[in-house]
Amino acid sequence: MTTWQQFLAQYGAQLSTKAGANEGTGISMDSENLNASLPAWNTNSLQTGFVAPLADLGLIRVQGDDAASFLHNQLTNDIEGLGLTEAKLAAYCSPKGRMIASFLSWKTSEGIFLQLSRDIQAPIQKRLSMFVLRAKAKLADVSTEQLMLGLGGQAAADTLKQWFPTLPLQAYAKTDNEYGSLIRVPDADGVARYQWISTAETLEQAWPALSASLAVTDASAWRLTEIQAGIPRITVKTQEQFVPQMVNFELIGGVNFRKGCYPGQEIVARSQYLGKLRRRMAIAVIASNEVAAAMEVFNGSDATQPCGMIVNAEICGENQSLCLVEMKVADQEAGDIRLGSNDGIALEFQPLPYAVLDITQ
Template identity: 30%
Template sequence: MIDWLARLGGRQEDEERIVFDTPTPARLAMDATVMTPLVHLGILDVSGDDAERFLQGQTSAQVSLADGHFAPLTCFCTPKGRVLANAQLWRVAEGHYRLLMHRSLVVRLHDHLKKFAPFYKAELQLRDDLALIGLIGREAPAVAEARLDVLPPTAWHQANADDVQVLAHPGPRPRLLACLPTERAEETWQQLSDQATPVDNAVWRLHDIQAGLTWLNADQADAYLPQMLNWEALGGISFKKGCYTGQEVVARAHFRGQVKKRLVRGQLEGERLPALGSAVKDANGKGLGEVLSAALDAYGQAEVLAVLSTREAAEPLDVDGQQFKRLQLPYPLERLDPESLAAAT
């Protein structure tokens, strides 16, 4: 994937970041249609006669809802209810499911799930042969319809065209994610470039932050209950399905109101991006939590998502000497059943 991007002007700064020479990319995404390679994300496939039954016992999603149209958020937990990986699930074909997550967790989740796969007619496959391209902008749906030959879906749904799946994600501007074979990526990128400008994939990560959505990486796994990521408010937990690994702890935390930390959106008064894991401290220097996601916004200020204690804190808060200003999340902190999301289409 990197080879074709290099031919088209992309530069790899590290394993998770591709940059282009486009000036002010975050600001451009506010007014124009942009596209970006989502190299920080990865894919794991689950297929076979028992694929649905296998996943049903492992993941927080009601797998039957992933019907080729609805593509729900989900997560995989330890028996103690801690998130090993949070993901988006969709159905490619009968008995063939696809999971989108942070690239650093694909192998780790594969190795975790393969311990249980021999008990089912199910196979796991690391999909290094797939490319992920993001479109952002008011005209992104029209561009996708014209260049990818799909009717754009609504948020957390999918549309399909041959061997391409297009998924819609929420955010301050319409966002679409195209998953396609790597051998088609360069041609598709060139077709999209007639109507979309290439930008760094940090722009997509900024829109995730503004959507109140974080994708855990390998360093953050096995540390948080799903509710600490606001996962039930995003429709990522079915409380109507049967048992899955960690379900008892997750359900108890929900019904007894025992969630002591929550994902919070904020802005730092400065242009310095904090390292992931940086402590958020109150006015007395006491740690309240840590930064999970960070990106520079259109005005050059750092926006972050952090998991913080829900207890009352002495203001102002700060991260590495930069004041932390709380920003409103774009969704209420209340349970959103994926069943209702699926039925709304």
């Protein structure tokens, strides 16, 4: 247990080997000590204000004169153009154009940071390092040096002003000061969300004020708001399953089609320009607490083969999960989509918070 985890344990936190519907190592909060049961934070705190330690995320720092150009040649977004006051989504793809990682990336005076699911952090860092070759770039795991908090809800902004008097106003805007980096991420269910990245010392000093003003939740609450915002996260179970457009990644700013080559670029570009996209990602509610990433979904009238896959899922109420599901557009339009088999639990589709544009020749 790290010093940060020991510190959180004083406030009712405990280590957990399963975080919500997506399995992984993280921190879960003792609901008895915190009086913050799942239904309470799901229905109230996500709107009024919450703070969550994001122990299920890993962080890679890339330093060196060639750090930006190296990453630019590996990822789907324009990393050479990444500024100090912004963050960008990006994907790392296989040569076949399938996503093997999704990142939130940002730049500070200390280097370029890549945030990703912790269950794939080590192998992705190793894979990227294999392609450094003669480039002046060095990758390091800084997951225990730079810690991450997710904050959201109506009270989050006023609470954060104690440390960041000028808040980032737009999605993916970033501000830095002596207290670390603060990134505004897309709203969820109509309320603002932020990520605060800093040292354990800084966050420990801030924690009493944070926990006094905001409900303390575990990382599953943050993942639920990511689903509400329509932002997919690639985990070990879903690696190499999706071309970026299948999970709407280009719609949320994760792909730059004007930049140079990167692994899988030809296939990603071909998917974009050679006709209408046949697969997309949607949001759905499922009446079950047993929904997990990589589970298949079926058209109710076709038992022969699945028509899609769960990308991410989190419990959102009693016997209810919210999920991101990638599937054939035609099947979604036809309706009657079921979990696990053609006679499984029905999916109830919800509107995405952004427009899904048809791509035609």
